[in-house]
Structure formats: C-alpha cells, structure tokens
Amino acid sequence: xxxxxxxxxxxxxxxxxxxxxxxxSFIFLNLTIIVVSVTVFAERKVSAFIQDRTGPNRVGLPLxxxxxxxxxxxxxxxxxxxxxxxxxxxxxxxxxxxxxxYFWLAPKLVMIPPILVLAVLPFGSSLFGVEMTxxxxxxxxxxxxxxxSLSVYGITLAGWASNSKFPFLGGxxxxxxxxxxxxxxxxxxxxxxxxxGSLNLNEIIDWQVKNxxxxxxxxxxxxxxxxxxxxxxxxxxFVAGVSLQRILLWIPLMISFVIFLxxxxxxxxxxxxxxxxxxxxxxxxxxxxxxxMNFALFFLGEYAAMFAGSGAIVSLxxxxxxxxxxxxxxxxxxxxxxxxxxxxxxxxxxxxxxIWVRWTLPRFRYDQLMKLGxxxxxxxxxxxxxLTALILAFVRN
Amino acid sequence: MAIVVxxxxxxLAEKFYLPSIIAGLAITWKHxxxxxxxxxxxxxxYPEEKWDANLPEWYRGAPTLVTDEHGREKCVSCQLCEFIxxxxxxxxxxxxxxxxxxxxxxxxxxxxxxIDMARCIYCxxxxxxxxxxxxxxxxxxxxxxxxxxxxVHDKETLYKxxxxxxxxxxxxNELK
Numbered sequence: 218x219x220x221x222x223x224x225x226x227x228x229x230x231x232x233x234x235x236x237x238x239x240x241x242s243f244i245f246l247n248l249t250i251i252v253v254s255v256t257v258f259a260e261r262k263v264s265a266f267i268q269d270r271t272g273p274n275r276v277g278l279p280l281x282x283x284x285x286x287x288x289x290x291x292x293x294x295x296x297x298x299x300x301x302x303x304x305x306x307x308x309x310x311x312x313x314x315x316x317x318x319y320f321w322l323a324p325k326l327v328m329i330p331p332i333l334v335l336a337v338l339p340f341g342s343s344l345f346g347v348e349m350t351x352x353x354x355x356x357x358x359x360x361x362x363x364x365x366s367l368s369v370y371g372i373t374l375a376g377w378a379s380n381s382k383f384p385f386l387g388g389x390x391x392x393x394x395x396x397x398x399x400x401x402x403x404x405x406x407x408x409x410x411x412x413x414g415s416l417n418l419n420e421i422i423d424w425q426v427k428n429x430x431x432x433x434x435x436x437x438x439x440x441x442x443x444x445x446x447x448x449x450x451x452x453x454x455f456v457a458g459v460s461l462q463r464i465l466l467w468i469p470l471m472i473s474f475v476i477f478l479x480x481x482x483x484x485x486x487x488x489x490x491x492x493x494x495x496x497x498x499x500x501x502x503x504x505x506x507x508x509x510m511n512f513a514l515f516f517l518g519e520y521a522a523m524f525a526g527s528g529a530i531v532s533l534x535x536x537x538x539x540x541x542x543x544x545x546x547x548x549x550x551x552x553x554x555x556x557x558x559x560x561x562x563x564x565x566x567x568x569x570x571x572i573w574v575r576w577t578l579p580r581f582r583y584d585q586l587m588k589l590g591x592x593x594x595x596x597x598x599x600x601x602x603x604l605t606a607l608i609l610a611f612v613r614n
Numbered sequence: 615m616a617i618v619v620x621x622x623x624x625x626l627a628e629k630f631y632l633p634s635i636i637a638g639l640a641i642t643w644k645h646x647x648x649x650x651x652x653x654x655x656x657x658x659x660y661p662e663e664k665w666d667a668n669l670p671e672w673y674r675g676a677p678t679l680v681t682d683e684h685g686r687e688k689c690v691s692c693q694l695c696e697f698i699x700x701x702x703x704x705x706x707x708x709x710x711x712x713x714x715x716x717x718x719x720x721x722x723x724x725x726x727x728x729i730d731m732a733r734c735i736y737c738x739x740x741x742x743x744x745x746x747x748x749x750x751x752x753x754x755x756x757x758x759x760x761x762x763x764x765x766v767h768d769k770e771t772l773y774k775x776x777x778x779x780x781x782x783x784x785x786x787n788e789l790k
Binding site: 263265266267268269270271475573574576577578 | 632635638639641642643645646648649650654655656657659
C-alpha cells in the first residue's frame with residue numbers, strides 16, 4: 218500500500234471523523250481516569266490537611282526492591298497507583314442471598330453514565346482544526362441531564378440487590394434525593410439557554426468567549442494579546458461590556474450558578490448531600506456489600522461523576538476552555554493545547570472546591586434536604602426564569 | 615415537668631446558610647493552608663517517632679520474667695500465674711533444681727515457661743498473683759510475629775525482656 222493512498226483514505230471526511238473521534242475518546246477517557254485517581258489521592262491529602270493530619274505520605278517507588286540504597290520520598294504519590302492495584306487484586310466476594318444479575322449489573326450502571334456525559338463536554342477549542350469535543354451535539358445539555366440521572370438506577374439496584382438493610386436504605390434515599398434535585402438542576406440553567414440562545418455546549422462557550430464568562434459577563438469580544446498593547450482597547454472592552462442589561466442579568470445568573478452548583482453536589486452524592494452512602498448512619502450505604510473491583514467501579518463512578526459535574530459547571534458558567542488573554546486553537550496548535558490545559562485546570566480547581574466543601578460541611582438531614590430541594594431551590598429557580606425573561610424583554614441594552 | 619426549649623430566632627442571613635457556609639470554608643481553608651506548609655500537624659509518624667518516653671508508670675505491657683541481683687531466677691514454678699491467667703496464655707513445665715546447684719534450697723524452677731502473646735490480654739493478674747514477685751508487666755507493647763509460633767515467648771525471651779529486678783519490690787505499693 219502506498220503511503221499517499223493511506224493518507225488520502227484517512228482524510229476522506231467520514232474516515233477522518235471516525236478515527237479522530239476514536240482518538241479523542243481514547244485520550245479523554247484516559248485523562249479522566251488519571252484525573253480520577255489523582256482526585257482520590259487529593260481527597261485523602263486535602264482532608265488530612267484540613268484536619269491537621271499528614272495524610273498518606275509513605276508509598277513511593279520501591280527502588281530498594283531493585284537494589285537501590287534508598288527509596289525516593291514522593292509525598293505519598295505512589296498511593297495513586299497502590300490503591301487501584303489493591304482493589305484489582307482483592308477477592309471479589311459476593312455475599313449469599315443477593316440477586317446475582319442485578320448485583321453484578323449495578324456497579325456498571327453507576328460507572329457508565331458519568332463516562333457517557335464526557336462525550337459532549339468541550340475539553341478544548343480545536344487542535345489542528347479538529348474540534349476538541351467528542352460529540353458536538355445540539356442538545357448537549359439535555360443529553361447531560363438525561364444520561365447523568367441514569368446513575369441513580371445503578372445505586373437503587375445496588376441497594377435492592379444486596380439483600381441487606383443498609384444498602385436498601387441507601388438506595389431509597391438516593392432515589393428520593395434525585396427526584397428532589399433533578400428538577401431544580403434542570404430549571405436552574407434555563408436562564409443560561411435564554412441568554413446564550415443555544416443548548417449546544419460549544420455554542421454556549423463561544424458566547425462566553427465573546428461576552429465574558431457567565432458568572433461575570435463583563436467583557437465583550439474577550440481579551441486578546443493584541444489588546445494588551447493598547448491600553449485604550451482594554452478600557453474600551455470593559456466599558457463596552459457594562460450595560461444595564463448585563464448588570465441586571467448578572468443577578469439571575471448568579472442565582473442559577475449557586476443552584477446549579479448545589480444541585481451538582483447532590484447529583485454526584487457528595488457531602489453535604491451524601492445521604493445514600495452516609496458512613497456514620499448506613500455503614501457504607503448502597504455499596505456496603507460490595508468488594509474488590511465491583512466496589513472500585515462505584516468509586517470510579519462517583520469520582521467520574523464529580524469530574525463530569527465539574528466539567529458541566531465549567532462549561533456552562535466558568536467559560537469552559539476559554540481564558541482571557543489566551544486565543545483559541547485557530548491561532549495555532551500551541552494555543553489549542555493551552556486551551557485543553559485551561560479546561561483541566563478549571564476542572565481541577567472545581568474538584569478541589571468539591572473536596573474542600575466535603576470536609577467543611579456536615580451532612581444535611583433527610584427531611585432538610587427534601588425541604589431545601591422542593592421548598593427552596595425549586596421555586597427560586599422557577600422565579601429566576603421569569604426574572605431573566607423580564608430582563609431580556611424589557612431592558613434592551 | 616416538661617422543659618420547653620426555645621428555638622432561637624434566626625436572622626435572614628442565618629436562614630440562607632450561605633454566610634455560615636462561607637465562614638466554615640474560611641476556617642477549613644486556614645487549616646489547609648497551614649498544614650500544606652507543615653505547620654500545626656498533629657500526626658505522629660509512628661515507627662520513627664514514638665511515645666515511649668511518655669508511657670505512664672502504671673503502663674501494662676508484655677509480661678516478663680525477672681532475675682534478682684544475684685542472678686537467681688525468681689520464679690519457683692508454683693504455676694499460680696498459669697492457673698489464674700484468664701485467656702490461658704501461660705504454660706509452665708516445672709523442673710527440679712539439681713543437688714549441686716547453688717540455689718538447691720529453692721528446690722524448683724521452671725524448666726519451660728511459655729507465654730503465648732497472641733492470647734495474652736495484658737490484664738496483669740499474673741503479676742498480681744505471683745508470690746515470689748518473679749513476673750512483671752514491662753512496657754513493651756509492640757509484639758509482632760509472622761506466625762503463631764513466633765508469637766510465643768519462651769523462657770529465654772522472657773528473661774531477656776525482663777532483665778534484673780534488684781532489691782525488695784513492694785508489690786502493693788503504687789510505685790513498682
């Protein structure tokens with residue numbers, strides 16, 4: 218076969234789409250798995266620091282086994298590798314009396330939805346002209362909601378199939394919690410669609426590049442390096458960004474940001490809303506009876522959901538891959554890589570925030586959570602939609 | 615009489631949770647920042663750092679056998695400790711002291727003295743019951759072994775751990 222022929226074949230439109238999509242999926246999935254294992258480590262380390270402990274600081278490279286004199290001190294970073302190895306090599310114990318089919322199915326159902334959500338997240342602008350989204354869907358955000366809420370089935374099935382009290386309670390709690398929050402989660406970002414005029418995450422990010430991030434929609438056109446050379450241009454972009462409509466829109470946007478953020482915490486079963494797995498009340502919650510890799514899948518699912526949730530927050534409110542002063546990928550492959558880096562930095566900060574909140578706040582009581590969801594966020598989110606509509610209709614500039 | 619606890623009136627800020635959440639986040643952030651620079655950490659790195667110097671006088675560690683200042687085994691193998699031991703960790707095989715021995719008049723000493731540390735509960739009854747003040751609980755607490763056999767302290771180990779106890783010991787006094 219001729220090389221030119223292969224290159225020609227690879228650049229025919231549908232083949233090109235096929236192999237770039239596979240490559241993007243492969244790379245993004247692996248990056249996510251790495252981020253998940255780093256997050257697990259960060260969770261342990263940050264929790265330790267917040268509680269004035271040191272956290273895992275022993276595991277490193279076992280060079281002494283290979284004849285070296287001293288193991289390098291790695292601040293316990295080897296823990297990231299040691300944890301998965303431990304979980305992979307453990308006995309996969311299945312207790313008697315469980316419903317085998319659903320018992321085995323449940324962990325997969327928990328893990329798959331967050332990974333599917335990753336498909337629509339724009340994790341970069343473009344690289345060599347290839348868009349850095351695995352699937353550029355026009356219904357991107359709806360897809361996220363549709364898929365992300367499926368993971369509750371896995372949790373409920375796990376609780377039911379385990380044939381044990383505590384997992385069962387965890388499963389029930391999970392489903393009621395999901396019903397309380399899914400609604401305000403969906404309603405809270407309707408103002409975003411009204412302002413951006415699109416459900417496509419890429420287009421929402423494009424809007425934010427042009428008009429400023431949705432949490433601070435102040436600069437039009439965005440900053441660029443060229444602007445830096447002309448102080449007047451910076452001033453102009455700021456002054457032009459501040460209009461009455463923008464200032465007024467900022468209020469409903471902040472409300473929807475807070476509601477969305479809190480709902481994502483509930484969606485990913487993180488403290489202060491981790492009722493399904495409340496360790497102190499329910500032993501381990503829905504995964505009490507699981508061991509080894511089955512348990513690890515729950516773990517992976519939870520942290521992948523955190524990653525996907527952070528990705529959604531970053532894409533919707535925090536400007537996605539964009540950053541002031543940094544051009545997008547059309548200016549060269551270097552900027553394309555920088556944009557991917559910006560996305561991951563933002564997501565990491567978001568994950569850090571989630572961990573930080575987890576080790577600060579105590580758990581909500583069951584009824585408090587329902588009350589907050591139904592009587593607090595639901596009406597506020599509904600009111601927020603009307604507020605946005607009124608501002609958009611009556612305040613023109 | 616029933617006591618009615620007045621519910622405190624919450625201000626608007628308190629009802630919204632958010633200000634107190636931010637205050638809480640500030641507190642944890644302070645600790646996080648401090649701990650990252652290795653300040654204020656209370657963790658003790660166990661095998662490298664130990665609390666041994668701070669163990670209290672009355673600490674009950676591993677039971678051991680002692681000799682007196684003349685090198686005589688204080689134990690006369692009366693087997694009282696063996697009988698009182700609640701988890702039956704002690705096994706003694708008494709033996710007679712031969713004619714030509716310097717301590718012939720003591721008549722008996724243990725031929726074998728095993729304490730199974732996997733069974734020992736560190737209750738100290740053996741020390742309390744011993745009429746000869748021959749068995750003492752010392753401050754060793756980290757008793758490890760790779761199998762059950764290694765967890766059994768034989769006579770030699772017990773004397774090595776116990777060492778010499780010189781002079782009169784007043785076993786009913788607070789200080790031992």
